[in-house]
Amino acid sequence: KQEVTQIPAALSVPEGENLVLNCSFTDSAIYNLQWFRQDPGKGLTSLLLIQSSQREQTSGRLNASLDKSSGRSTLYIAASQPGDSATYLCAVPMIKAAGNKLTFGGGTRVLVKP
Amino acid sequence: DARVTQTPRHKVTEMGQEVTMRCQPILGHNTVFWYRQTMMQGLELLAYFRNRAPLDDSGMPKDRFSAEMPDATLATLKIQPSEPRDSAVYFCASVKWGFRYNEQFFGPGTRLTVL
Numbered sequence: 001k002q003e004v005t006q007i008p009a010a011l012s013v014p015e016g017e018n019l020v021l022n023c024s025f026t027d028s029a030i031y032n033l034q035w036f037r038q039d040p041g042k043g044l045t046s047l048l049l050i051q052s053s054q055r056e057q058t059s060g061r062l063n064a065s066l067d068k069s070s071g072r073s074t075l076y077i078a079a080s081q082p083g084d085s086a087t088y089l090c091a092v093p094m095i096k097a098a099g100n101k102l103t104f105g106g107g108t109r110v111l112v113k114p
Numbered sequence: 115d116a117r118v119t120q121t122p123r124h125k126v127t128e129m130g131q132e133v134t135m136r137c138q139p140i141l142g143h144n145t146v147f148w149y150r151q152t153m154m155q156g157l158e159l160l161a162y163f164r165n166r167a168p169l170d171d172s173g174m175p176k177d178r179f180s181a182e183m184p185d186a187t188l189a190t191l192k193i194q195p196s197e198p199r200d201s202a203v204y205f206c207a208s209v210k211w212g213f214r215y216n217e218q219f220f221g222p223g224t225r226l227t228v229l
Contacts, residue, residue: 031216041225046217102159
């Protein structure tokens with residue numbers, strides 16, 4: 001059974017500092033890995049989707065890396081801003097599971113202090 | 115700006131009452147997922163449909179929960195009878211299967227409180 005872990009559960013940084021968020025998964029047979037952002041009381045917003053054949057995906061200040069062999073993905077957010085404060089979740093669908101069922105990590109709650 | 119919509123956004127009800135939550139997937143998306151989020155369990159998949167047919171509902175307590183997709187523009191999740199332990203935020207997500215590596219797009223959720 002796939003298990004997805006995000007450590008730390010919470011992170012507080014001063015504005016301008018780079019953010020590094022970690023995601024680990026136990027079964028490397030994944031189809032892709034998706035990073036989401038969730039604001040309090042809101043739904044999930046898809047940030048980046050990195051395919052299993054890719055090692056990296058970038059969107060603006062966000063960069064996600066994927067190392068399937070070690071079961072890890074890292075989300076980097078450059079030059080953090082207070083507006084980046086949110087909970088960040090990673091999720092993986094299994095190749096073997098029918099229908100792209102996502103298994104989610106517990107999330108990392110980020111606070112960027114002005 | 116295409117997005118998944120869910121109604122109601124908030125629902126407070128008493129134990130034993132029936133609750134129906136609705137989801138409108140993004141137009142053209144043919145796969146719909148229902149998730150539940152709680153502080154203790156995080157995000158859990160309850161059920162999902164493709165082309166309106168249920169593919170997997172193994173995550174759902176079948177004695178009280180039911181999920182349907184009456185047409186391509188509407189998915190419903192029903193709880194009858196509701197219990198306090200059902201209090202959670204319920205999300206639906208939609209996918210255009212085979213497009214953009216099956217990226218899932220989430221609705222804003224329905225926050226359910228069962229007293």
